[in-house]
Amino acid sequence: IDPNLSNNIGFTRTTGINLLRDVNGKVQPVSFSNQNPDAESLSLSSTMSAMTGVGVSSFPTQLDTSKENFLKDNYSLLAGSYPASATDVVLIVDGNNNTNINALKNLGFDVKEDEKLDFDEIVGTTFKLVNNNTYYTKLPTGNFIPNTDYDAMYQNASDELKISGILRVKSSSTMNLLSPGIAYSDQLTTQIVNENKESEIVKAQKDSDVNVLTTEKVDESTKQTLLSYLGGDSLPSSIMIYPNNFEDKEKILDYLDDYNKGKSDEDKIIYTDLAGTMTELTGGLMDAITYVLIAFAGISLVTSMIMISIITYTSVIERTKEIGVLKALGARKKDITRVFDAETCILGVSSGILGVFIAWLATFPINSILYSMTDLKNVAQLNPVHAIILVIVSTVLTMLGGHLPARMAAKKDAAIALRAE
Known part of the structure; x- marks a missing residue:
């Protein structure tokens, strides 16, 4: 994408993020999810939901650091700092400084409805990112189960994520695209996919017609979805382009229309002009x-x-x-x-x-x-x-x-x- 037309571009990928956090001396699995943790079960759908992070938002990649930044232009910094790397995540709050309580519960915070939290209790919180080969253990039966030795995984994990800041959408912003809760860069998703696409569980799932986690039989569509959850598919499910202005937006649409000319329906790029x-x-x-x-x-x-x-x-x-x-x-x-x-x-x-x-x-x-x-x-x-x-x-x-x-x-x-x- 030409940075002169669009300085920010976001890729939406559905992939699992295996996280561990030390909560008061006890290492436990956590997740970037807005789903109610008390309602989760061991079903396939809830397992996938916990892995992917229901309701979690990703902010776009900045193509040119010398130009506009999506977060700085549309969100005010209440505490901490804006993300400086792919491993920095942020907590999004609404105009009243409220956020999704389930997002905090899934991160290991002991919170209650309408309870007030000091920003300093959240900013700086760290998590360890664990790859698939460490997080999943292969059984003699050929299926996989999550590893329960959290302390060992936590000590051996090298990648660390951190809540760098707390952001609130500006009243003047027309790009309020991030829902309350945790938001992370799409670069983090790319990094996770690159690490996990050749993992043992991904390879096993590609060669199997059953879910290697639950042993349930899956069709081709469900299998592809499961591979995406496990980080075995690098194709984004959607791409969001943020034009610099309406004139540049029209140029991008003209480019996409020219690309689609003469192509079959399967090869065309289907887009939605949200601004339009x-x-x-x-x-x-x-x-x-x-x-x-x-x-x-x-x-x-x-x-x-x-x-x-x-x-x-x-x-x-x-x-x-x-x-x-x-x-x-x-x-x-x-x-x-x-x-x-x-x-x-x-x-x-x-x-x-x-x-x-x-x-x-x-x-x-x-x-x-x-x-x-x-x-x-x-x-x-x-x-x-x-x-x-x-x-x-x-x-x-x-x-x-x-x-x-x-x-x-x-x-x-x-x-x-x-x-x-």
Whole structure:
């Protein structure tokens, strides 16, 4: 993926994570899971759920470290630090600093509903990551069971995971994709898959038509799913791309559409444009708001033209004698018209430039206030091209409003105009 179009890309892989934690001197298995630990049984589905981590989120890989970071841009750091490596995980809380209680229970924390925990009790918690060959023991019957010598596995495990920080989604974020609970980098999943895809249990499962953990017969689909759980399949189940902006999003979609041209349904990339879906859902409301704003703008423009006409007409009345003098000196009707058109043109240009300048000055306090309230930077901007267009529109509308009174001035009789006071 071109980092100029998308700086963050996430891969979703369903794989088992074998974790051990020393809780008050006792080593015990733990899991990154939001499933209720009290409801788990020894069934195949619950075993897989515990291994994969139900409800657990993974944050995307940053392609270019010099550009935007998904977590830093969308989540505030409440304690600890942002992840610095694949072995750093984070705890996600909601706007009220609440998180999934089951996520903490599955990590070995003794917590109760609505109980308050100090962030320092969670940040810095470490776990040992155990590979399949160490975690599973092969029986003479050919099936595998989890090893129960946790102390030995804990001492021999070399990979250590750590809760580096606690994050809360920013109020200004539109990318609230991580559910409350533990979130880890998709790089960690890649690392686990690379370590376990050649493990003994994976090899045995590939050659067997039964579940090597429960000895239940499985079909091809279930077998493939089980291999994914055991880390034997490196193919991601989904890929999430985070474009830098809407323009880059369209370029990515165009690239995917070009790739799919001429390919069979099996070879096509099926994608969902989440941003586009949200835009469609809110499109009706936004269109209504746009039409209302256009109506208000149209009313203000019509009012402005009427006021300009009145001002120009007033100027014509006050300068009737001057018009008579000009005609007596040989001025033609179009010359009189040009005098007032020139005045309205100067008025339109000067007022347009003044309005654009004031609008440009207003962007600084507006951006400062919005940044303090929403963490959004540079929301109010003035494009130079738009500024030029606004000056042109101001000039044209002013001239249109003043042209009719100018024509009225040109039609005045010279003799009558000279007698006017």
